[in-house]
Amino acid sequence: MHYYFMRKTDMTIRHLKIFIAVAETGSMSAAANRLYLTQPTVSQAIRDLEDHYHVQLFERFHKKLFITDEGRQLLNLALMTVGTFDSLERSMQHFQERTPLRIGSSLTVGTCLMSNVITDMEKAYPKIEIYSFVSNTTEIEQKLLRHELDVAVVEGIIESPELSVLPVVEDSLVLVCGKNHEFYGKNTIYASELEGRRFAIREKGSGTRKLFEQYLSAHNIHIQVAWEANCPRTIINAVIHNNALAVMSERLIKHECRQQSLKIFRYETGEWERCFKLVYRKKGTDTTQNLCRPTGSTPSSPSIENLRTVLERYRTLNLPDEIPSCIFKDD
The missing domain is CATH 3.40.190.290 (D-Maltodextrin-Binding Protein; domain 2)
Structure with a gap:
């Protein structure tokens, strides 16, 4: 034997926003105009709320709406809830707008250069979210190959043909x-x-x-x-x-x-004499990686190109x- 239960309508932020608009305008039609909805849609949302909470939210008198005590209580809570939701939306949209960039650097580069480079990156490109990892060249290479880093700056020799190497800074x-x-x-x-x-x-x-x-x-x-x-x-x-x-x-x-x-x-x-090199995943091998001149390779993402631009400021070894x-x- 099967038993079926009637499920109550789930309340949503949309219901609360409609309710707030009706309470603030005092009219179903005015709320519909504000929200670019039809009046029957607004009326149905209010009925859903009243059915869900088993209360009357508005009294109708001479074609006007007057909010009830229960309605005022719901309005206060609805304003807080919608405000919190809108804040969450703005925060998450801001997060989505930020581009993560995982930068590896060898110990020498990390010690003498990367702090200044990352500071410049964050000022010039505030929407890039930077994670920095510092270790020796061998470990940095392995992390690039395992897709644990997006790009790196190292002084050592890169062995893998799966990585493209671009000399950028004199040393x-x-x-x-x-x-x-x-x-x-x-x-x-x-x-x-x-x-x-x-x-x-x-x-x-x-x-x-x-x-x-x-x-x-x-x-x-x-x-x-x-x-x-x-x-x-x-x-x-x-x-x-x-x-x-x-x-x-x-x-x-x-x-x-x-x-x-x-x-x-x-x-x-x-x-x-050598160069610090920009390293990133790319098909093919750069045979000129130990020369302090560009190889003609193009970084594979805008964020990596931005890093390359910042590194150019430090190209010359000025002592x-x-x-x-x-x-x-x-x-």
Whole structure:
């Protein structure tokens, strides 16, 4: 045997808005005109409310409507409810208008550049909602491939042909020593002098470490790894306070060089010059990713293009004039 139950009409925000319009205008026809509805539609909505709550909301007298005590109580609650709903609608529409952009950056880039870049992005493009993730180049690449990031800025080599790479910001690695190190009093350092020296280096997966290890291997130089860290500040402290040497981005140490707590040696061949690169998912492979010039690739979304525009402001490696120009040379 089947039993069927009559379901009461569900009350909606639409019912409440119609009721408010009738209460404010005192007329079904005036409410219909305000809401661009037919009068029978308005009348039906009021009947639905009265049936649903088992109350009379209006008294009819000489073709005029007068709100009842029950109607006034409902009106107060309806105004609050509709006001809350309208506020929710505005908030959610504002949220929908914002475009999420998940930006990854390698540790060097995240430390010396991305805070300023994101500040510029938020000022220039307030409708972009930015999430930032900072790690080494290897992990950033994997997150791009897993669609966990939309775009990244890294200094290391990108291996996957599924990612497009666009050089955008100039950078250079330099040899660094603290003022208590014997190298501090020199203006020229030769490659052979690095043999057996104590170094603070980045963790595996770092683009900076990879480039330096390639140099050491090519020149058959062996160093002592005294510090290994995934934090550039830790490496800087090891150089300043623990007499370690390091090879790191020139952009990271401008303040310390001004304070003369560090001394830098630029590699005379230019072999340590590199670029921070904009990386995003795209078919094909850029074979020119290590050159500091555009590849002709076009970012795949307006938000990524906006990021590229902001990064262009930081393209040139401008360092203070007071930083002395010391040289690192091959033998």
